Amino acid sequence: MRVGAHQLCASRLVIHLSLLRWLLALSLCGFVHTSAQAKTQDYVDLNVVAKRLGMKSYWLAGYKTYRLKSQWTVIDAAKNSKCIKINHVPVYLGFPAREWQGSLLITKADYDHVILPILVPQVYGRGPDLKRIVIDAGHGGRDSGARNDAYGLREKELTLDVSLRLKALLERSGFEVVMTRESDVYIPLQQRPQIANRKGGDLFLSLHFNAAGSATAAGFESFALTPQFQASSKFARPSGADNTAYKGNRLDPWNTLVSFHIQNSLVKGLGGPDRGLKRARFLVLKHLDCPGVLVELGFVSHPATAQKLRTAAFRQTLAQSLYEGIVAYGKRLQRIQK
Numbered sequence: 246m247r248v249g250a251h252q253l254c255a256s257r258l259v260i261h262l263s264l265l266r267w268l269l270a271l272s273l274c275g276f277v278h279t280s281a282q283a284k285t286q287d288y289v290d291l292n293v294v295a296k297r298l299g300m301k302s303y304w305l306a307g308y309k310t311y312r313l314k315s316q317w318t319v320i321d322a323a324k325n326s327k328c329i330k331i332n333h334v335p336v337y338l339g340f341p342a343r344e345w346q347g348s349l350l351i352t353k354a355d356y357d358h359v360i361l362p363i364l365v366p367q368v369y370g371r372g373p374d375l376k377r378i379v380i381d382a383g384h385g386g387r388d389s390g391a392r393n394d395a396y397g398l399r400e401k402e403l404t405l406d407v408s409l410r411l412k413a414l415l416e417r418s419g420f421e422v423v424m425t426r427e428s429d430v431y432i433p434l435q436q437r438p439q440i441a442n443r444k445g446g447d448l449f450l451s452l453h454f455n456a457a458g459s460a461t462a463a464g465f466e467s468f469a470l471t472p473q474f475q476a477s478s479k480f481a482r483p484s485g486a487d488n489t490a491y492k493g494n495r496l497d498p499w500n501t502l503v504s505f506h507i508q509n510s511l512v513k514g515l516g517g518p519d520r521g522l523k524r525a526r527f528l529v530l531k532h533l534d535c536p537g538v539l540v541e542l543g544f545v546s547h548p549a550t551a552q553k554l555r556t557a558a559f560r561q562t563l564a565q566s567l568y569e570g571i572v573a574y575g576k577r578l579q580r581i582q583k
């Protein structure tokens with residue numbers, strides 16, 4: 246159905262919507278000043294999505310945020326925003342939600358790559374196993390990664406410390422663990438996913454810490470591989486380079502699901518600031534044969550975080566939160582595979 250020509254039909258989930266016409270209409274209203282690309286997106290009405298998933302849906306006061314709600318799940322989507330909240334965890338869509346004639350719409354691509362994998366992953370089949378977990382301690386050797394010299398922190402040491410703590414927790418629970426490095430050695434980025442593939446890993450978890458020029462930047466974030474035809478979270482809109490599909494994209498639903506559980510567990514364990522589940526085409530994620538997630542566990546450049554990172558207790562809390570995220574993902578897989 247072509248929006249603009251007909252009324253929205255609630256019985257149809259997919260609304261064919263020309264982004265060109267969208268942008269043109271918005272430009273005429275003065276909201277968007279951009280050169281429109283002649284690209285067509287299919288959109289879905291969140292009211293229809295809610296009905297299909299057995300959820301209630303309604304606008305919150307102020308008419309900016311649209312809520313989908315069930316007994317276990319609350320999804321808040323805001324007009325013209327790429328960030329939706331699923332059970333309070335910010336999750337970045339590929340495209341902004343758009344209002345149309347009193348309804349809020351998201352792209353069919355985001356329905357497929359975000360909503361379904363997190364809410365009803367079973368539609369993608371039985372899912373992968375979760376026995377052998379590959380932990381990738383970021384950086385190492387001549388590559389120190391982010392650093393805060395005033396606090397004596399180097400990312401390569403923090404990632405290895407948390408990785409070894411996580412390894413111990415996982416092994417105690419009967420998981421098999423493969424480490425891409427267990428000492429202060431340099432491993433090129435492209436070798437890290439190769440290790441996971443060669444060892445037959447069921448999950449690849451890459452651990453990192455952030456640094457920023459501003460001392461106020463804080464919080465943790467999880468990255469899943471960007472789906473084909475979408476811009477990574479730091480870019481406003483897709484480019485031609487985004488048309489490439491990588492090996493890791495075959496596991497898109499599980500990349501999303503595990504990243505969501507990891508981020509959710511970090512929020513529970515650490516509080517915040519919660520920078521959300523984002524998308525990036527990191528080299529370590531692109532060529533994986535198993536689901537993968539890259540986690541940025543905090544800013545070494547943030548003084549209060551740096552102070553905490555000096556303590557073993559906080560590094561143990563980081564490992565414990567990651568562990569609980571992996572276990573939650575595993576339980577979800579088990580429910581699907583019953």
Ligand SMILES: [Zn+2]
Binds near residue numbers: 383400452
């Ligand atoms: Zn790093």
